[in-house]
Amino acid sequence: MNQLNIETSRLNVRNLRDDDLWDFYLYRSDPQVTKYQGFEIMSMQECEDFIASQTERTFGVAGEWVQYGIEDKNNTRLVGDCAIKLDLHDARISEIGITIAPVNQQRGYAKECLSAILTFLFDHAGILRVVETVDADNLASVKLLESIGFKKEGYFIENIFFKGRWGSEYQYAMLKREWDARSRSSSKN
Numbered sequence: 001m002n003q004l005n006i007e008t009s010r011l012n013v014r015n016l017r018d019d020d021l022w023d024f025y026l027y028r029s030d031p032q033v034t035k036y037q038g039f040e041i042m043s044m045q046e047c048e049d050f051i052a053s054q055t056e057r058t059f060g061v062a063g064e065w066v067q068y069g070i071e072d073k074n075n076t077r078l079v080g081d082c083a084i085k086l087d088l089h090d091a092r093i094s095e096i097g098i099t100i101a102p103v104n105q106q107r108g109y110a111k112e113c114l115s116a117i118l119t120f121l122f123d124h125a126g127i128l129r130v131v132e133t134v135d136a137d138n139l140a141s142v143k144l145l146e147s148i149g150f151k152k153e154g155y156f157i158e159n160i161f162f163k164g165r166w167g168s169e170y171q172y173a174m175l176k177r178e179w180d181a182r183s184r185s186s187s188k189n
């Protein structure tokens with residue numbers, strides 16, 4: 001199995017590297033960034049250990065999350081990171097997640113990155129279904145997924161005790177056939 005490398009017009013998606021530490025720490029230590037996510041803010045040491053745990057990971061190990069760096073091609077600095085997991089029981093199903101540093105948000109980076117990841121997963125990795133679960137209050141994430149064309153499939157009300165409160169979640173998904181239909185209709189326009 002290989003390490004993932006995906007290039008878009010502005011970004012490279014690739015394994016995290018030791019020299020990402022400072023950029024990674026800057027946003028992973030920010031409570032605004034972790035507010036709706038399943039992890040807490042991280043210390044410099046935790047960031048260093050986490051990056052070290054990811055640098056050698058390869059794409060395609062069922063059941064294992066791999067966190068990738070999202071790099072600005074212009075200056076090789078990290079703009080954020082994203083994660084992909086193939087389902088342990090059926091590796092044709094994938095789960096994804098994404099974080100963009102606040103200083104880089106609302107510039108279209110997440111949409112550019114996730115669109116390229118979906119192209120890779122559906123067109124080159126045999127994936128048939130991609131899911132993401134988001135906190136129902138996470139407007140930026142909801143807008144991102146809907147702008148890419150993910151379908152809201154589920155609403156789980158107060159189903160998770162999370163950072164001191166009961167949180168509700170949406171499950172979003174994209175099927176390969178839906179992605180193909182979107183690609184066909186956008187190529188006609």
Ligand SMILES: CC(C)(COP(=O)(O)OP(=O)(O)OC[C@H]1O[C@@H](n2cnc3c(N)ncnc32)[C@H](O)[C@@H]1OP(=O)(O)O)[C@@H](O)C(=O)NCCC(=O)NCCS
Nearest residue numbers: 033098099100105106107108109110111140141143144147
């Ligand atoms: C969710 C997140 C990844 C979006 O990243 P981003 O790079 O700012 O998103 P983009 O610039 O690509 O925007 C994509 C779409 O979402 C919309 N959007 C993004 N942030 C928004 C916000 N705060 N409010 C309203 N809409 C927003 C954009 O307008 C755009 O819509 P359009 O394509 O219809 O114009 C980013 O806000 C983030 O990292 N948040 C913290 C971490 C997090 O919660 N991640 C999700 C965990 S499941």
